[in-house]
Amino acid sequence: MKFKNMAVATLALGLSAAALxxxxxxxxxxxxxxxxxxxxxxWSMGRIKANIEGTFNKDQVIQAANTIQALANSGSGGLFQSGTGTGKGWHDTNVKPEYFTNAAKLKEVGMAYNKEANEMAKVAASGDAAAVKTQFGNLGKSCKGCHDEFRKKENQ
Amino acid sequence: MKFKNMAVATLALGLSAAALxxxxxxxxxxxxxxxxxxxxxxWSMGRIKANIEGTFNKDQVIQAANTIQALANSGSGGLFQSGTGTGKGWHDTNVKPEYFTNAAKLKEVGMAYNKEANEMAKVAASGDAAAVKTQFGNLGKSCKGCHDEFRKKENQ
Incomplete structure (x- = not known):
């Protein structure tokens, strides 16, 4: 763990790009x-898919859907500060330059993902396998909606 | 995304080690x-820490605490199947052999982490900065409790 660095970095996320x-x-x-x-x-999407295609385990689907919901609401958009359009984390970033210039489209696809992720968690809690399958399709489309716009094809 | 492979892999997590x-x-x-x-x-722990040490933003703390809670309840223990004690993901695994042999201790530290993560989400929702600080300490101890037992010192 690198708490010291993480704390500094995370604090910085609330600051201007220059301060960052x-x-x-x-x-x-x-x-x-x-x-x-x-x-x-x-990983979580894969688990839901496996439950749809194989034996449906309500608890596993809830675990995965709750994870997706929490991450969709985690504010991870704050990890795309100016100056992070190139560079390497685990691997070279696949983000397209458009991510940093097309705010309207970003908001549109981001809000769509958020809506479908929240709905996925609700549907998972119901335990209705058919409804989970339908909502998984909706959620997958919202993932693709962002990837098509803002993620490079390579290294996916 | 490698949905096909992920689905196969995730399905397999419910099977025996041999089947896996x-x-x-x-x-x-x-x-x-x-x-x-x-x-x-x-990342989420770092965000909470930054909010404790800097300007306290209730919404950020909730985002981070909810993420930790969802992950603590995600069933990620299923990603430590037999045969994964060595190998490389983003980097060589740091898991100790004891993870796979000391089930009693694993259960103890795992349950402690789960309890503190659930409590962290509750406390975050309250918006009480002092209580968040105290619970962050409790949660951090439960992280360390597992790391000390089951994670190698290198590459942390």
Whole structure:
């Protein structure tokens, strides 16, 4: 754990881009954290998919849906500060330059994802496998909506 | 995204170690996912710490605490199947062999972490900065309780 660095970096996230650059110097931490958030979401999506295609385990689906909901509401957008459009976390970032210039589209796809993630958690709690399948489709589309706009095709 | 592989891997997590080995062959996916979960927890702990030490923003603390709670209840222990004691995800795993042999201690530290993470989310929702500071200390101890037992010192 690198609490000291993390604390500095995280504090900086609330500051201006200039203050951020001064405070942490490197974009690596933000990129590594956002890649970790994405991976955790991917793991969770995979678990729901496996439950839809295999034996449906309500508890597993709830675990995964609650994880996705928490991450969708975690404020991880704060990990895309100015100056993090290139650089390496676990690997080179796949973010497109458009992420930092098309605020209207970003808001649109971000809000769509947030809505579907919140709905996924509600539907998971119901334990209705058919409804989970439908909502999983909606959620997947909202993931794709952002990826198509803002993620490079390579290294996915 | 590698949904197909993830789905296969995740399905396999509910199977025996032999079936798991047959189904996914490699431990890399599990190790990468659990390292991502740990990083996301670390990011969230860092955010709470920054709010305690700097300007307290209730919403940020709630975001971070809810993320930690969801991950603590996500069933990520399922990512430590037999055969994943060595190998590389984002980096070589730091898990100690004892993780796979001392079930009683694992249960003890795991339950302690779960309890403190759930309590952290409750306290965060209250918006009481002093209570958040106290509970952050309790939660940090429960993290350390597991790390001391089951995580190698290097590459932390």
């Amino acid at each position: 650059a001064q405070a942490i110097g490197k974009a690596e931490d933000q990129i590594r954290w956002r890649q970790s958030v994405m991976q955790t979401q991917g | 080995a047959q189904a996914i062959g490699k431990a890399e996916d599990q190790i990468r996912w659990r390292q991502s979960v740990m990083q996301t927890q670390g």
